[in-house]
Amino acid sequence: MLNIVLFGPPGAGKGTQSAKIIESHSLIHIATGDLFRKHIGENTELGKLAKSFMDAGNLVPDEVVIGMVEDKIQENLDANGFIFDGFPRTVNQAEALDKMLERHGLAISGMVALEVPEDELKVRIKERAKTSGRIDDQDDEKINNRIQVYNRETSPVADYYRNQGKFTAINGVGSIESIYEEINSAITSLEV
Numbered sequence: 001m002l003n004i005v006l007f008g009p010p011g012a013g014k015g016t017q018s019a020k021i022i023e024s025h026s027l028i029h030i031a032t033g034d035l036f037r038k039h040i041g042e043n044t045e046l047g048k049l050a051k052s053f054m055d056a057g058n059l060v061p062d063e064v065v066i067g068m069v070e071d072k073i074q075e076n077l078d079a080n081g082f083i084f085d086g087f088p089r090t091v092n093q094a095e096a097l098d099k100m101l102e103r104h105g106l107a108i109s110g111m112v113a114l115e116v117p118e119d120e121l122k123v124r125i126k127e128r129a130k131t132s133g134r135i136d137d138q139d140d141e142k143i144n145n146r147i148q149v150y151n152r153e154t155s156p157v158a159d160y161y162r163n164q165g166k167f168t169a170i171n172g173v174g175s176i177e178s179i180y181e182e183i184n185s186a187i188t189s190l191e192v
């Protein structure tokens, strides 16, 4: 199985690039933000729990996210592999992911990290806000909080994979197609 963590701050282009990667590599897309938004749309207990954290731009508690991801992995054990998008967002989640994959004889093949300067992230999120309908895209305070949460709690996850020799950084500024080409060659080198 090819199991990729697509990493990067909010607005880095993870969702856009994931859509292209899952198509070309036939992977299952596990995007925790999308899964939470689906739960919110369906008004499930999980959705109600996640909503207040998400609307403020804070992280949903680890145990909630980890349980949801574990269910998705269980449901798709016959897949070619997974692309994790927006997960893991804490070192604790990364450790839990390694353990759950290990239980199925699986492992993360590599992390691909999209690097985008902070000013550009803010411009992109504000542009996305026009059509996303996402409360957390709407104002400067929420956007700034999400970037701070990323810097404080999520960026150490890169070191977690770097220490395992599984880290590749990609310049996330440029055309969607040229960034995709770079991601694709990083992923292809993990397949062999």
Ligand code: AMP
Pocket (backbone or CB within 6 Å): 010, 032, 033, 034, 036, 053, 054, 055, 057, 058, 059, 060, 061, 062, 065, 085, 086, 087, 088, 089, 090, 093, 136, 146
């Ligand atoms: P995203 O769509 O990836 O930008 O995620 C939107 C929001 O969902 C985040 O700001 C968090 O509130 C929540 N969320 C998504 N993934 C996670 C995660 N792995 N851990 C904690 N919270 C998450």
